[in-house]
Amino acid sequence: MLASEASGYWSNDVMSRMVVGLMVLGGLVAAWLFSPAYLSPSVPDVGLATDTPTLERGRYLVNAGGCISCHEGDAGGLSGGMAIESPFGVFYASNITPDPATGTGGWTGSDYVRAIKHGRSPDGRFYFPAFPYRSYADVTDEDALAIASWLNAQPAVVNNVPAHDIPGWIGRWQLAPWNTLANLGEPVPALYDDAQLARGAYLARHLGHCGECHTPRNALGISDYANEFAGGDMPDGHVPAINSAALSNWSEDDLALFLFLGLLPDGEYVGGKMEPVIEHNTGQLSDEDRQAMAAFFKRGL
Template sequence: MKGKIVWALAIVGIALGVWLFSSPDITDYSISDDPEAVERGRYLVHAAGCISCHINDDGSLSGGMAIESPFGTFYASNITPDPESGIGNWTGTDVVRALKHGRSPTGDFYFPAFPYRSYAAMSDAEALDIAAWLMAQDPVANTIPGHDLPGWVMRWQMAGWNKLVDFAEPEMPIYDDEQITRGAYLTRYLGHCGECHSPRNSLGIIKYDQEFAGGDMPDGHVAAINASAMEKWSEDDLALFLFIGMKPDGEFVGGKMEPVIEHNTGQLTDEDRQAMAAFLKRGQ
């Protein structure tokens, strides 16, 4: 009897391991060098906020920026096509796996300081366009230091963490308004605004019932951008803020939001900024 129990537990353990650690099944993709794909990728790189995190002092996306969190300090990776310290040897499949599933080319888990949970909503085609633009840039050699984390924080734990997020994440609403639908995608997913502007529980999982209600980081509080916080802002106020960082009272934003305006929302089309404003005012 004891032997049967041991075998049953072993089978359950193997099944659980496969469920938690199996690598996502992704089509074999190559990376295009077509100019139109590269141009689409340029826009998506700005919209996805890649530059404000991965930019180096030399203006390249060779990484190194320290990202402080309650779980330690993470360092933004080198996403130039340098074959040694960057992503020069990556395939299109590797890029899709990283952006949408949080896994490295070798199958290791990325930490969610990299917002792959939000990027999961982008299409494979969008991820490949991003890859096309990144691979068209000059390679820059810059070896990034390892993350500075307490000993109890390990990559394999992300297998269970991702499953917990799957259970916690609610079904998001479907909007009848095309503009709000676009704004929701840009704000909630591609621009991943909620990653900083939402509170999290002790495991670092977003409190989805308080989405955009403001967050706390080691260096200070991140402002709420939910409908109640934006009550006195008009949609045009919000769209202008996303363009040049000016608030309704005439003051300009500073701190970590400044490069987001410069490299992310300020580079979008007027239509996309207006869509984000419409979502923040009417879509929540």
């Protein structure tokens, strides 16, 4: 009887207190481990430009960055609303026109840089990685600011984008540890002596964020950098590999022509979700930049 009573006391009272204590301890440990990741990143105090050369450069970089493919909206301009399906739910591309109520109106240059490169809103909230800020992290501040300046100079469009359709167990607070784990697996950026390869890597890995779709991910949605560009799986199908093995039968000129027109080596044209990428992104690049991307995929991996 005494043994039975002791067992019952342990399980009903002490055990519950132990569980609560362990949860509190675990929360404190997690807060200590990830507290730097919760802090809003410090960025230079920079203003938006209005001069024509910067705005023209920003327009070019918006194309190179693939902004139009996702943010073009039925309401006009880059007013957002496109549904982006993922294993974690449906995310809706935001309104990035300078409308003060539903878009980016009132943002400073620093706000834009913090959003583009760090995935944080002006009030410090995390953006979900459906927005490819991890790829944009290595975009130069100068390029990020040129993008911001062009976006801010466009007409404002009122468009209330739907709320993300995601399970209740997914929250923005989880992105601090998620980003920390992603950082642990991210390789040291490669350095290239060849200027063409360096430019191609910058366009493909960062501005163009090709790996966001073409690199596989683990169960947490973190990119498998050991298999960069080896193909990925999306809710609507498999995304093909574009690594050196997959492109072994392509010439650099084949690749450059594909990036311009979407023309495959067999004479067929690419379809599906690559069509708007060709139309709004790679098809708008200079011949020199397309050749740089082709050289990177053939010789830089």
